[in-house]
Amino acid sequence: MPKPSLKDAILDAGLKVMFRTGYHGTSVRDVTTAAGAPQGSFTNHFRSKEAFASEVLDRYFEITKGLVAEALEDASLTPRARLKRYLDIITGRLEADGYGRGCLIGDLSLEAAGSSEMLRTRLAEIFAEWRMPFAACIGEAQRSGEIDSEFEPEELADFLLASWQGAILRMKVDRTPKALERFKSIAFKTVFKEPT
Template sequence: MGRKSTRNTIVETGLQVMFQSGYVGTSVRDIVAAAGVPQGCFTNHFRSKEQFTSEVLQHYFDNLKALIQDTLGDATLSPRDRLRRYLDAITSRLEDAHWRRGCLIGDLSLEAPGHSELLRHRLGEIFLEWRAPFAECIAAAQAQGEIDTQFAPDDLAEFLLSSWLGSILRMKVERNPEPLERFKRIAFATVFATKSQGEKV
């Protein structure tokens, strides 16, 4: 296996620094110090902090898309169970971080739009791409009678992702999984319930 490139090292390190300090609280000096590289390495690879953060976002989203494929793309499960499996897989990842780390997309959505139009637009593009596989899975669940058809798949996908990100924010404050589990209990007993479902909230 070849050595990891300096560029990749800076991106992966920057991801961890931004998780800890946020977009505004992270400086280029913080990133290169954590990566153990001269500041000139950063400027050789990235035009600006904005461009760097856009690449960090893409790196994070690429990893997230792999998880989406593993869960929503699992043909051995029903579409509705695939949605639950995705949320459970994210919960497991957050547990590994002791409930201290959230979702970088959500974190940057709170901070970056007030400071960067480039990142605001990039986040908008990511949300559209992120929504698509969830809408497709929800549509399949509706076609199989697993989820009520009162709402359009795109709207339900938007609701799921937005509400889930809100639950992750609460989780970071409370430092426990209850906000995540509460969302799953209520969502799957209401908007993602089957017509004949007997689950209780």
């Protein structure tokens, strides 16, 4: 009878460890210890730490896409309300973590994009894919007259995601939701305000 694969346990542990110690601060030993797996099992499943981090990032992005769908596909809300709903869902998750843990996509963008071309490329792909449902929702809001049409939906989606990442970074420093709430208040009274 073949041994069960420890890959999922290693990826789950890696997600938790990387959130706590970052990409550069995470060692193979840290991950395998957290997974209760022998170190050799890491190299059986991953050709490098970069490849491992890329799979952890993909796992995290799948969770993120689920949250995006939960908010942006809610047909009971207007498109503008769906955008707010996404930010509120994320705020709730950040609150549950005591405002000390942010977004792994943003964290790895800061920490690893400058030292790993493989991770930088994967992060660029993630941001391009992540932007798409936001651009679609913003476009719908523009067509219905909920949001001004001065900027292209893709530009506004990029602005939303990039600015929100900055608010999350500030939140981690302050350990309070003030930066998140300030961003939501200003963004929806300026860029995403209803036309008068």
